[in-house]
Amino acid sequence: MKNLRDIRIDYTKGTLSEDDIPENPYSLLTQWMETAIAEEILEPTAICLSTIKYNGTVGSRIVLAKELEDDGLVFFTNYESAKGLDIAKKSSASAVFFWAPLQRQVRIEGHIEKISSKKSDEYYNERPTLSKVGAWASPQSRVLRSRNELENLVKSFQKKFENEELSRPPFWGGYKLKYESIEFWQGRQGRLHDRFLYKKRENTWTICRLAP
Numbered sequence: 001m002k003n004l005r006d007i008r009i010d011y012t013k014g015t016l017s018e019d020d021i022p023e024n025p026y027s028l029l030t031q032w033m034e035t036a037i038a039e040e041i042l043e044p045t046a047i048c049l050s051t052i053k054y055n056g057t058v059g060s061r062i063v064l065a066k067e068l069e070d071d072g073l074v075f076f077t078n079y080e081s082a083k084g085l086d087i088a089k090k091s092s093a094s095a096v097f098f099w100a101p102l103q104r105q106v107r108i109e110g111h112i113e114k115i116s117s118k119k120s121d122e123y124y125n126e127r128p129t130l131s132k133v134g135a136w137a138s139p140q141s142r143v144l145r146s147r148n149e150l151e152n153l154v155k156s157f158q159k160k161f162e163n164e165e166l167s168r169p170p171f172w173g174g175y176k177l178k179y180e181s182i183e184f185w186q187g188r189q190g191r192l193h194d195r196f197l198y199k200k201r202e203n204t205w206t207i208c209r210l211a212p
Helices: 025-038 082-089 117-126 129-137 147-160
Strands: 046-052 058-064 067-069 072-078 092-099 104-114 172-186 194-201 204-210
Touching: 025 067, 025 092, 025 104, 025 172, 046 072, 046 082, 058 072, 058 082, 072 082, 072 117, 117 172, 129 147
Parallel strands: none
Antiparallel strands: 046 058, 046 092, 067 072, 072 172, 092 104, 104 172, 172 194, 194 204
16 A cells, blocks of 8 residues: 555645635635635535534435525435434534545534424435435435345335325425534645634624634
8 A cells, every 4th residue: 555644745736815705705605615616526515524423423424415595504414313313413414525636625503403394305205216316215324134135125215206296204304504603724835724714793704714
């Protein structure tokens, strides 16, 4: 295996200065997301979502952000999954976007709450048919004896819904991670990165530059 210490990329793609920082972080977040999409970065909406487990340790996984709103980002999952159970006990969470080709990351901290059933229904109805079936069939985060067990569950629900409308499972839907702090990070040469932190105070944002 190659020595990991020898793997090094110097970041020279861009800068982030006080002149680039709007009063509201939502403006910069959507701008960076639009750039990531325009650059055709693989999975530009992917976030590393971290939640607090029942024993106080942290669990992390990649999920896809499906909406960016001015007060939070929205994602969808099984409410009975490991992350769903974490959220039910402790709503504090964090998320990180990392767009390597742009040498940018965004770190978001806040608390999570369920979105409305209506909004969850709307998104579920937009999903491909197999994804709709999968929401019913997958006992997410539970132990499976084999891949065949999962495929048999899918077949069972496909048969069930042959003559029945595919409605959203009651145990599946959307969450919103509501912004409490957002940090924008732009890679710079020599690891002297640009970092700006927004922190929410009631209905206003404070902004500061952080050392790299």
